[in-house]
Amino acid sequence: MNKISERMRELRIDNGKEKEELAALLGVTTSSYNRYESGARELDVDSLIKLAIFYGVPLDYLLGRDGIEMPVFDRSRVVCYKDLIDLGFNGKLAHGIISQIDSKKPFEERIRRSVDDKTKFVEKEEIFYLLMEIADLV
Numbered sequence: 215m216n217k218i219s220e221r222m223r224e225l226r227i228d229n230g231k232e233k234e235e236l237a238a239l240l241g242v243t244t245s246s247y248n249r250y251e252s253g254a255r256e257l258d259v260d261s262l263i264k265l266a267i268f269y270g271v272p273l274d275y276l277l278g279r280d281g282i283e284m285p286v287f288d289r290s291r292v293v294c295y296k297d298l299i300d301l302g303f304n305g306k307l308a309h310g311i312i313s314q315i316d317s318k319k320p321f322e323e324r325i326r327r328s329v330d331d332k333t334k335f336v337e338k339e340e341i342f343y344l345l346m347e348i349a350d351l352v
Contacts, residue, residue: 217278218262219253225269225276226251229317239268271321287325292335315340 226236237247240261249255257265266273298308315336316324325335 216253
């Protein structure tokens with residue numbers, strides 16, 4: 215599996231997408247999409263651009279360029295899944311809160327320590343506003 219196919223798979227799973235949906239986006243069969251994601255076939259430039267736009271990620275990221283600068287963040291202002299678990303949150307609730315906030319952000323605004331780090335961080339203030347929004351619905 216090459217870097218592009220790894221990123222395709224990670225992005226698809228992280229965004230809760232099915233292979234059929236992506237195959238339709240690219241105008242290929244599901245079996246063709248499987249070959250792209252497994253690394254058996256290479257995508258053309260237009261398809262790579264479509265995927266980058268679809269996921270809201272830089273083309274450099276999709277191509278596996280690891281030299282992408284990640285934003286510096288103040289660790290005291292953010293939390294991750296593990297932090298919420300340590301505070302006593304239920305695992306599913308903690309995951310849901312982090313995922314809900316993180317998935318609504320464009321790639322450039324997502325908080326990670328590095329490009330390859332799967333740990334999602336969100337600002338404490340974002341959790342506060344999400345919980346307030348939920349309280350208003352109840």
